[in-house]
Amino acid sequence: MTDRELIDRFVGGDQSAFTQLMQNHEDRVFGLCLRMLRDRTKALDATQETFLTLYRKADKYHGKSAFSTWLYRVAVNTCYDQLRKEKRKRADALPAHLDPIDPHVTDEMRAVELRPDIESALATLQPEFRSAVILVDMEGHSLETAAEMLAVPIGTVKSRVFRGRRILASSLGNLSNPSTPPRDDRG
């Protein structure tokens, strides 16, 4: 059953269709959020919020774009929202002694499953560049789809990806350096 059929069924009251939609997309939404937020807990937060938005606003989806485009746009905006709030929190940070100690902080060690150098380099990008690079270069979305997801013109997506890659190239150093660790998929 297609996403379109599933969402029609869900809007019509079939709760199982929502479950199926979620199963179809939860990993990619989570992956997008994890790469944007670099924290599994925050990524789960954002994933949850994304699907709750879907639950609440499914009837607002009119099929103008692919369902996945619509859903990932919600996810991107949710991640932006998280980042915006973090930025404000950092600007208004509590004194260190009031910051609760997190006994599970070691979970941060599994923050993202990318190569550490790529992960660190991605973190240096502004959120707008990061989202464009993730959607186009990592998630493999077309420029048109990424433009819809980010609600910007295609030219803007190109510019953001280009500039993002430029920063990544700089952050990652000499890409042809033989000391660069092998990719995970080269076994």
Added chain:
Amino acid sequence: MSADHPPFPEPNSPERIELLFDLAAGLLDEATVERFTAELTESEYQEIEDQRSVNAMLATAPAVTMEDDERAALREMIRSEASSRTNLLGFKMPERRWSRSNWAGIGGVAASLLLVVVAGGFVLGGLGTAGDDAASSVAADAAATTTMQAEMMEESAASDEDRSLSAPATAAAESLQAIPEPEDGSGVAAVEDVSVIRESDVEDLLAETPPGPRPYNPENLLCRDEIDSEDVTFGYLGRWADESGDRLNAVMFKIERGLEASVQVLDTADCSLLFELDK
């Protein structure tokens, strides 16, 4: 270069960057590639190489997936929250639901959150979320919400965490019940007696400090169609105090897109824009 072809954009111009992107991505036709590469600067050659290298590196990054415990917990949380929304559509969820320190107590957290949702339900149920079958009966919703809240209050007594939330939730519910009930679901009736919206409220809303007026379900508010955005996150009704001291019935929307946010205040009489603030 043939005179038939316009010159390529100047180096470092946005158009040039777009063209370089297309070149790196292989999106240009053969003739254009030939002409363009003939005039690339040395640094642009290097840039193209870097672009392709980074692209290749990112494209082969391993996929990210949830772990089994995360997936199970996410589904349970969604199921729990979604079912609690049956009569409470439109309520913005609390920001924080996952907690590193609460992985073992997800059930308790869910119960606490449901309590907060129930408290919010007094507002939304009482205001009548027009067009929502599940919330078609304001009285029924209010009764159901009250029952749910009572049940949750009982459950909340089971843990310290829940107990700590129950008192403020109750206070919030009592306070919110005082908001007048609209007659037609749009909030038009309610607007007469709610808070005055001031410019400082608009600024506070942009700063995410709760403003004086209470939030309503923005999708059901008057003039919502005037906001050409699906990114409206909050809606408020109130009396707008203009410079001359006149007070107009107004509706205030917060729109969040990407990292930008804006607030628009509209006159409910004709949906004209009274005030706008961007961040």
